[in-house]
Amino acid sequence: MARVIVDVMPKPEILDPQGKAVTGALQRLGFTGLTVRQGKRFEIDVDGDVTPERLDEIRDAAEKLLANTVIEAFDVRVDAE
Amino acid sequence: MARVIVDVMPKPEILDPQGKAVTGALQRLGFTGLTVRQGKRFEIDVDGDVTPERLDEIRDAAEKLLANTVIEAFDVRVDAE
Amino acid sequence: MVDTVENAWATPDAEQPWAELGLKADEYARIKEILGRRPTGCELAMYSVMWSEHCSYKSSKKHLSRFGVLGDQTPRGPLLAGIGEQAGVVDIGGDWAVTFKIESHNHPSYVEPYQGAATGVGGIVRDILAMGARPIGVMDPLRFGPLDAPDTLRVLPGIVSGISGYGNCLGLPNIGGEVLFDATYAGNPLVNALCVGVLKHDDLKLAKATGLGNKVIMYGAATGGDGIGGASILASETFDADGPAKRPSVQVGDPFMEKLLIECTLELFAAGIITGIQDFGAAGISCATSELASAGDGGMHVDLDTVVLRDPTLSPEEILMSESQERMMAVVRPEDVDTFLGICAKWDVLATVVGEVIEGDRLFIDYHGERVVDVDPRTVAHDGPVYDRPSARPTWIDALNADRAEDLPRAASGAELAEELLTLVGSPNQADKSWITDQYDRYVRGNSVLAQPENSGMLRIDEETGLGIALATDNNPRFCLLNPYLGAQLALSESYRNVAASGAEPVAITDCLNFGSPEDPDVMWQFIESIMGLVDGCRELGTPVTGGNVSFYNQTDGVNIHPTPVVGMLGVIDDVADRAPMGFAYPGDAVLLLGE
Amino acid sequence: MTRVGVVTFPGSLDDQDARRAVTLAGMEAVPLWHAAHDLEGVDAVILPGGFSYGDYLRCGAIARFSPIMTEIVAAANSGLPVLGICNGFQVLCESHLLPGALIRNDRRTFVCRDQTLKVESRDTVWTCAMEEGQEIEIVLKNGEGRYIADDETLARLEGENQVVFRYLGVNPNGSSNDIAGVTNARGNVVGLMPHPEHNVEALTGPSLDGRLFFDSLTQFLSARV
Numbered sequence: 007m008a009r010v011i012v013d014v015m016p017k018p019e020i021l022d023p024q025g026k027a028v029t030g031a032l033q034r035l036g037f038t039g040l041t042v043r044q045g046k047r048f049e050i051d052v053d054g055d056v057t058p059e060r061l062d063e064i065r066d067a068a069e070k071l072l073a074n075t076v077i078e079a080f081d082v083r084v085d086a087e
Numbered sequence: 088m089a090r091v092i093v094d095v096m097p098k099p100e101i102l103d104p105q106g107k108a109v110t111g112a113l114q115r116l117g118f119t120g121l122t123v124r125q126g127k128r129f130e131i132d133v134d135g136d137v138t139p140e141r142l143d144e145i146r147d148a149a150e151k152l153l154a155n156t157v158i159e160a161f162d163v164r165v166d167a168e
Numbered sequence: 169m170v171d172t173v174e175n176a177w178a179t180p181d182a183e184q185p186w187a188e189l190g191l192k193a194d195e196y197a198r199i200k201e202i203l204g205r206r207p208t209g210c211e212l213a214m215y216s217v218m219w220s221e222h223c224s225y226k227s228s229k230k231h232l233s234r235f236g237v238l239g240d241q242t243p244r245g246p247l248l249a250g251i252g253e254q255a256g257v258v259d260i261g262g263d264w265a266v267t268f269k270i271e272s273h274n275h276p277s278y279v280e281p282y283q284g285a286a287t288g289v290g291g292i293v294r295d296i297l298a299m300g301a302r303p304i305g306v307m308d309p310l311r312f313g314p315l316d317a318p319d320t321l322r323v324l325p326g327i328v329s330g331i332s333g334y335g336n337c338l339g340l341p342n343i344g345g346e347v348l349f350d351a352t353y354a355g356n357p358l359v360n361a362l363c364v365g366v367l368k369h370d371d372l373k374l375a376k377a378t379g380l381g382n383k384v385i386m387y388g389a390a391t392g393g394d395g396i397g398g399a400s401i402l403a404s405e406t407f408d409a410d411g412p413a414k415r416p417s418v419q420v421g422d423p424f425m426e427k428l429l430i431e432c433t434l435e436l437f438a439a440g441i442i443t444g445i446q447d448f449g450a451a452g453i454s455c456a457t458s459e460l461a462s463a464g465d466g467g468m469h470v471d472l473d474t475v476v477l478r479d480p481t482l483s484p485e486e487i488l489m490s491e492s493q494e495r496m497m498a499v500v501r502p503e504d505v506d507t508f509l510g511i512c513a514k515w516d517v518l519a520t521v522v523g524e525v526i527e528g529d530r531l532f533i534d535y536h537g538e539r540v541v542d543v544d545p546r547t548v549a550h551d552g553p554v555y556d557r558p559s560a561r562p563t564w565i566d567a568l569n570a571d572r573a574e575d576l577p578r579a580a581s582g583a584e585l586a587e588e589l590l591t592l593v594g595s596p597n598q599a600d601k602s603w604i605t606d607q608y609d610r611y612v613r614g615n616s617v618l619a620q621p622e623n624s625g626m627l628r629i630d631e632e633t634g635l636g637i638a639l640a641t642d643n644n645p646r647f648c649l650l651n652p653y654l655g656a657q658l659a660l661s662e663s664y665r666n667v668a669a670s671g672a673e674p675v676a677i678t679d680c681l682n683f684g685s686p687e688d689p690d691v692m693w694q695f696i697e698s699i700m701g702l703v704d705g706c707r708e709l710g711t712p713v714t715g716g717n718v719s720f721y722n723q724t725d726g727v728n729i730h731p732t733p734v735v736g737m738l739g740v741i742d743d744v745a746d747r748a749p750m751g752f753a754y755p756g757d758a759v760l761l762l763g764e
Numbered sequence: 765m766t767r768v769g770v771v772t773f774p775g776s777l778d779d780q781d782a783r784r785a786v787t788l789a790g791m792e793a794v795p796l797w798h799a800a801h802d803l804e805g806v807d808a809v810i811l812p813g814g815f816s817y818g819d820y821l822r823c824g825a826i827a828r829f830s831p832i833m834t835e836i837v838a839a840a841n842s843g844l845p846v847l848g849i850c851n852g853f854q855v856l857c858e859s860h861l862l863p864g865a866l867i868r869n870d871r872r873t874f875v876c877r878d879q880t881l882k883v884e885s886r887d888t889v890w891t892c893a894m895e896e897g898q899e900i901e902i903v904l905k906n907g908e909g910r911y912i913a914d915d916e917t918l919a920r921l922e923g924e925n926q927v928v929f930r931y932l933g934v935n936p937n938g939s940s941n942d943i944a945g946v947t948n949a950r951g952n953v954v955g956l957m958p959h960p961e962h963n964v965e966a967l968t969g970p971s972l973d974g975r976l977f978f979d980s981l982t983q984f985l986s987a988r989v
């Protein structure tokens with residue numbers, strides 16, 4: 007079984023309240039000099055081989071469903087491991 | 088500026104309602120043979136160099152704050168790019 | 169290079185992208201006439217947003233003024249603030265007053281349903297807060313296309329969870345609203361949001377900058393490049409040869425920030441150190457500075473370099489136009505600045521002194537040590553164009569009215585009648601709405617006496633005496649299409665009845681006038697008729713209009729939505745224990761039918 | 765008079781409601797600020813509902829590290845009665861005062877409803893005035909109220925009578941074993957998703973069953989003296 011990873015992150019120019027909250031919390035905990043943006047990670051187990059067509063299909067799915075492309079950017083890749 | 092990635096995923100034995108919902112939604116959209124687990128991705132911009140000590144520190148932060156190790160597993164790595 | 173005032177004098181013929189910013193040729197000419205020179209890039213940015221339909225009400229101003237004849241008397245006493253303020257304020261007796269207002273966020277919710285609806289709630293809540301009130305409840309009249317239309321499937325879940333996500337996170341009970349499905353809204357959903365707040369009479373705050381030497385403080389979220397599509401044009405013209413960085417077309421809300429802003433602002437009020445305050449709505453700093461300055465008794469000087477930025481690449485034009493959410497501007501005596509900053513620090517709210525009230529009546533804005541704005545703020549905030557757009561009774565309206573429901577075939581048998589009844593009660597508009605309303609917290613704050621599925625929402629205001637308020641919103645767009653004058657009155661009387669039926673005395677309204685394109689004479693006619701219907705109806709009922717909102721250009725592929733003037737009625741009840749819930753309470757009670 | 769502390773975190777929402785409920789129960793409500801290291805000598809603590817720090821990371825994850833929580837964890841471990849309601853329950857789980865975790869509802873939307881609960885254990889500070897098996901109606905409102913724990917933990921909770929409340933009729937969020945609330949081994953720390961503080965006045969709540977929580981506290985404290 008092959009695995010494809012889809013990372014979905016808020017676009018850089020978009021406010022990221024979650025990342026802001028985490029950045030602040032880390033600071034208060036004494037972890038300084040760290041700026042965080044928070045996004046989503048999807049691990050997709052694919053039945054059968056991950057052909058280029060299959061990958062395109064997943065890209066399509068990411069665009070349609072996994073990411074809200076108005077405010078998020080996504081990245082699709084085959085899991086290295 | 089260096090970047091560290093922390094991935095946080097629900098532990099395999101733990102229910103993942105979001106992933107289940109996404110799996111179902113993909114199916115309804117006609118994307119078959121895909122099983123999804125959904126987690127979080129943190130992109131951390133680090134002031135200064137990412138020394139092994141700094142990475143340990145971030146691992147500590149992940150353990151304490153970014154993941155709830157009762158239900159989640161995490162992975163910390165320096166961004167390849 | 170920054171386009172300074174000096175530069176504007178020196179280069180009178182420089183080309184400016186006024187048309188791209190939505191200004192008409194005569195409007196641009198008028199700005200030059202006002203200034204006696206061409207505007208700087210920053211000035212052009214300010215005028216263009218403030219003179220937009222959205223901010224200047226240029227197509228509706230003339231007609232909205234008719235509400236003025238209703239005066240400021242409610243059955244319970246005078247309005248403490250009326251149309252023209254950020255929200256109307258009603259004396260409800262005792263020492264208490266209530267402020268409420270409804271606003272639309274239709275277009276943003278179509279583009280990005282979750283964030284559009286969420287920031288719609290955020291915006292109206294700040295309006296209420298800026299009056300000096302604690303926000304205590306929200307309502308959300310919604311209109312969608314047919315329930316099974318693909319676009320409804322796209323926008324509805326996002327809109328509902330946006331309202332729920334933001335409102336719940338602020339801790340404001342959702343005490344009512346509407347959900348209506350009609351083909352007219354396919355491709356143009358309506359998201360109206362109402363907020364109500366409570367204050368003591370003495371707590372009333374107005375948006376004005378007074379007191380020479382007083383400091384102007386911006387607080388809340390940092391300023392980013394949100395919602396400044398237009399200003400990017402300017403930036404590219406005046407600055408970077410490569411064009412501006414990408415600017416988001418949508419704003420993302422941060423309800424947690426807003427919750428902090430609310431608590432922080434209420435503590436600032438309580439400390440008695442705010443002499444003037446304004447929320448940031450559309451048009452950001454342009455709006456806040458020009459409105460505060462023109463309502464006050466002096467001028468204002470602002471240093472843009474002190475504005476805290478989320479995105480350091482913003483040009484001064486963009487800083488002025490940014491619609492970043494969760495920001496406020498306050499005017500504070502110099503000796504109170506430290507206290508002010510201390511309270512903000514306690515709530516983890518960013519605050520910076522960005523300017524001060526100065527002698528004279530000009531608004532000066534500097535950037536990198538150079539003057540980029542030198543205007544009379546009144547010309548920005550209030551002297552925008554006013555249009556008397558052509559209106560005409562639609563040619564189709566008689567035919568539409570002639571096509572009467574009475575001409576439809578009638579059920580001929582009991583079985584047919586039963587079938588019709590089932591269809592009726594099973595239609596999405598009649599069916600139970602709890603699949604939506606269950607996503608809203610109706611209990612938080614512990615004062616919700618009535619909420620869904622009741623006729624009106626009711627909140628206890630005074631725990632000692634039981635003094636409370638009731639609110640209902642209503643509109644039937646089909647009636648309004650058939651006859652906008654009577655349709656508006658129907659909306660008005662339905663909301664009146666809903667409030668009265670719960671045991672409260674209706675006292676005043678807010679309205680959200682959702683219409684198609686004002687450039688279409690049919691729409692303008694519908695708009696004027698609706699206003700006249702409301703004016704005549706309100707006069708009859710003794711309920712003045714305290715404020716509201718106009719949303720034009722609601723159309724899909726050039727087709728206008730049915731006129732949708734949503735009315736929000738406020739009622740007062742002396743003791744909420746006397747409320748009348750709907751539904752049968754005791755077996756054996758008599759059932760009476762009132763009216764014909 | 766019994767003094768009950770009610771913590772306010774940034775983003776707490778039902779703190780005023782919890783204070784009102786405490787007052788209506790004839791006790792003194794003591795506001796506790798998240799940034800303080802002082803419990804002001806209170807007899808019990810309520811962690812109220814809301815969205816502390818926006819709950820953007822995980823519900824309760826950031827609040828757990830606030831100064832007041834350091835004090836509460838220590839005090840709870842030496843027996844101070846602590847009630848965590850909704851977000852407060854989440855904070856207690858994140859602080860490991862209670863086992864398990866709360867995740868997104870299975871229906872993936874916020875849900876607000878009048879919920880029937882079955883009292884499973886009266887062996888706690890906060891339920892000793894209730895009857896075992898009693899059905900109570902308490903307002904429920906949450907987006908992330910699905911209680912989960914690994915099988916071993918669940919078995920232990922069930923075996924040692926640490927499940928305090930179960931959803932009856934409808935399981936509104938998909939919680940394992942219909943669990944609505946749990947307690948620690950000692951019975952002084954209770955967390956539940958539903959909101960007893962919204963069920964103390966006939967005018968504003970669907971029942972008066974929330975009062976039982978305060979009756980229980982009173983009973984416990986008076987028995988102890």
Ligand SMILES: Nc1ncnc2c1ncn2[C@@H]1O[C@H](COP(=O)(O)OP(=O)(O)O)[C@@H](O)[C@H]1O
Nearest residue numbers: 308310344345346347601605619620621622623
């Ligand atoms: N979008 C909404 N938000 C909050 N409450 C709503 C919303 N839509 C409907 N409601 C509430 O649900 C109840 C039933 O609504 P509705 O079926 O429209 O009733 P009615 O036809 O009697 O006005 C009312 O209490 C109304 O305020």
